[in-house]
Amino acid sequence: MSLEHQIHHVFNNFENISSNEIIKILTQIKPKFKNQIISDYLQGKIQKILELNEEFEKKKQCKALIPYLDWYMQGI
Numbered sequence: 001m002s003l004e005h006q007i008h009h010v011f012n013n014f015e016n017i018s019s020n021e022i023i024k025i026l027t028q029i030k031p032k033f034k035n036q037i038i039s040d041y042l043q044g045k046i047q048k049i050l051e052l053n054e055e056f057e058k059k060k061q062c063k064a065l066i067p068y069l070d071w072y073m074q075g076i
Contacts, residue, residue: 019058029072
């Protein structure tokens, strides 16, 4: 499944996708941002999510990072 297809899958089925899957996708797009500051910030957010124990809280934090998926799809 291509990265773009995975992102569309997240957009269409967010509630049914695990936080680990979302983090995996975010990790793949992180180096593709042209601005290193954005990549570093995203890495910090990913790390904080990975440190959480509860899936509910992880999903809540992942939801806040959905704009990164949207930006990637727009070609930024």
